[in-house]
Amino acid sequence: MPGPDAIPRDTRLPLAVLCAATLMTIVDETVVSVALPTIQRELGIATGDLSWIVNAYLIAFGGLLLLAGRVGDLVGRRRVLLAGLALFVAASALCAAATSPAWLVAARFLQGAGGALAAAVALGMVAALFPDPAQRARAFAVYAFVGASGASIGLFAGGVITDLAGWRWIFLINLPIGVATIVAGRRTLAREGGPGLAGGADAPGAALLVAGLMLVIGAIVGGGAAGAWLGGAGAASLVAFLVRQATAARPLVPAAAVRSRPLVAANLAQALLVGAMFGFQFLIALYFQRVLGYRPAQAGLAVLPVAVGIGATSLVVFPRLVARVGPRGVLLPALAALAAGLALLTRVPVEGRYLMDVLPSVVLFAAGGGLALPALMTLAMAAASERDAGLASGLLTTSQQVGGALGLAVLAALAAGRTEDLAAVGSGRAQALVGGFHLAWAVGAGLLVAAVAVVALLSAPSPTGHRRRAPSAPSRPAAPEGCRGG
Helix, strand or coil, X not given: CCCCCCCCHHHHHHHHHHXXXXXXXXXXXXXXXXXXXXXXXXXXXXXXXXXXXXXXXHHHHHHHHHHHHHHHHHHCHHHHHHHHHHHHHHHHHHHHCCCCHHHHHHHHHHHHHHHHHHHHHHHHHHHHHCCCHHHHHHHHHHHHHHHHXXXXXXXXXXXXXXXXXXXXXXXXXXXXXXHHHHHHHHHHCXXXXXXXXXXXXXXXXXXXXXXXXXXXXXXXXXXXXXXXXXXXXXXXXXXXXXXXXXXXXXXXXXXXXXXXXXXXXXXXXXXXXXXXXXXXXXXXXXXXXXXXXXCHHHHHHHHHHHHHHHHHHHHHHHHHHHHHHHXXXXXXXXXXXXXXXXXXXXXXXXXXXXXXXXXXXXXXXXXXXXXXXXXXXXXXXXXXXXCCHHHHHHHHHHHHHHHHHHHHHHHHHHHHHHHHHHHHCCCCHHHHHHHHHHHHHHHHHHHHHHHHHHHHHHCXXXXXXXXXXXXXXXXXCCCCCCCCCC
16 A cells, blocks of 8 residues: 555646656756857857856746745746746757857747746645645655756757757757647646736836846946946846845745745755855866866766655655654755765866766765755745745745856856966966866855854754754745745
8 A cells, every 4th residue: 555655646747747747847957058169169169258148047946936926826837837847848849949148048038037937936836736645755855856956957958969960959959848848738737827917926026026136146247447337237136136125025035034944044044055056067067078078968878866866765765764853954964965066076187087086975965955945945835825835936936046146146257267377377288277166166165154053053953953844845834924935
């Protein structure tokens, strides 16, 4: 007989649809990373502008998630999910047809917008499917595996497809998969109602957030006097966003949300964690190809153990551990393992050997990622009500995408700057590149140490001394009105 935490048969197909939709959006965050050298040659993209191909997606994704989550609560999550998938598929076709850097970046932005619509509501739909706490923990583990391994799967798939068929096929493959997911979603996902858009969706707030992120990242990537102006304008936009949230009748982020310590801890830690992980994924692909001379498929294969290890850890180990020690007890050592993995990479040599110099970090990333991401998800969603689950899902995924975009921009800029400095004093090309990677990975390890501190300080058990119950129980303590779920 199946155990009490087994996923019921009638919910497996809807869960598979939600996981497939999420996997598509996560894979496309990194699927281009291994293909970047090939895309750069064919479209003539400057090295300093390469990160825009990734960041255009992340900015639209992260900036629109809160709005998408709120719209899902108002008009129905199923409707928003299917609309997002349709936009994602159409934008994928535009990416495949790109003939210039500007075209590709614009199409990636549209792709990120579609991904935001789909991903913002998916986690809330998973929570609604599984009211039983044990079954919900198992479903979260499955969903977290998809999210945690998706980036590594993207690196692997991007390398193999680029080698076999060319970089345009990393986008064209989304068309049949996306259409099949839309058809399955229309047939299996329950229809939902809502109060309608009259209930309030803060589109101006979302516009300020997207503009602020684009300008700040433009400043980080561009640098110089122009970068200073862009940074100032971006900071002003983000401040205006915060003011808007404090004064709007129906803000994207209710003021009460910041009073939920577990929610704040989960979102801050998520941003730091994903920023560091994106730095690892983006730069390790460049290290494999530009320093070790791997082909795209070889580079993708080299990171495949991350996806496999995350799958085994999140599906098998996480549900057992979280039932015993709670999400916080799982999260702290998982973040420490990830920090150790990046710290080890700061010692990789120019003539590195995969088994000796890279694989130990890959193993730590697989174990740490497979535990940390579902633990963060469980910690954040524990305060969500049924009504605002879409907003909670959007807030958590926003932290992921915004943290990824900012972290990648900062770490890539640090690596590029350090590489230029080393080359200017006579270091060889490979030695200069590795020196830049070392600096970026050291800063990434620092971000993970900061995430440990955030979780330790903000999510400490209550002074009453009572242990928390199993994660995601429906009888969780009530959050302040307007804060549940977001």
